[in-house]
Amino acid sequence: DTAVSQTPKYLVTQMGNDKSIKCEQNLGHDTMYWYKQDSKKFLKIMFSYNNKELIINETVPNRFSPKSPDKAHLNLHINSLELGDSAVYFCASSQSGFQPQHFGDGTRLSIL
């Protein structure tokens, strides 16, 4: 039933490690997004993909690499994690960027 699902919901790891967050949507949407919510609750776009093609790539360190194997999936891989990467990461989807975006429940990433 879940429209946009992210795994894992919580991720605790040490500095320097590499980790991935997975996102899947079953809404048939063709556009998917990653947003970052920092400790002050500010939400900012990181990436968007449309039909597996990278459309938006905001000023994000190249340690962050999104991958979209198909329209329904958008994963986020993060290399060499730093303390400043601690945040909640939200996946979202919409149809061609026009319809409202539906969000996943977020992944809280904590770097020790």
Add this chain to the structure above:
Amino acid sequence: AQTVTQSQPEMSVQEAETVTLSCTYDTSESDYYLFWYKQPPSRQMILVIRQEAYKQQNATENRFSVNFQKAAKSFSLKISDSQLGDAAMYFCAYRRVYGGATNKLIFGTGTLLAVQP
């Protein structure tokens, strides 16, 4: 570049009362969408209401309504008959109409709403 400003970091309302959350935005475009999202402590992002800029009529969804003032670039959210479940962080967001998949949401900094029993 478009910006969204929420000048009230925190608000409080008594149960059953009405509260209005403020949002202003800056854009040079004439067509766009505006949204209010609710984020309860569970951290989900829930769409509350949306407004198309070309529509003069204010959007309403049950107890939630907006006051959209295009000339003033103001988009406030009114919550009537407040309920305990309305307690959450509320985000105002802007999105362009044109540009298809480049249409990212631009968020304000949020207003934390407390509902007192």
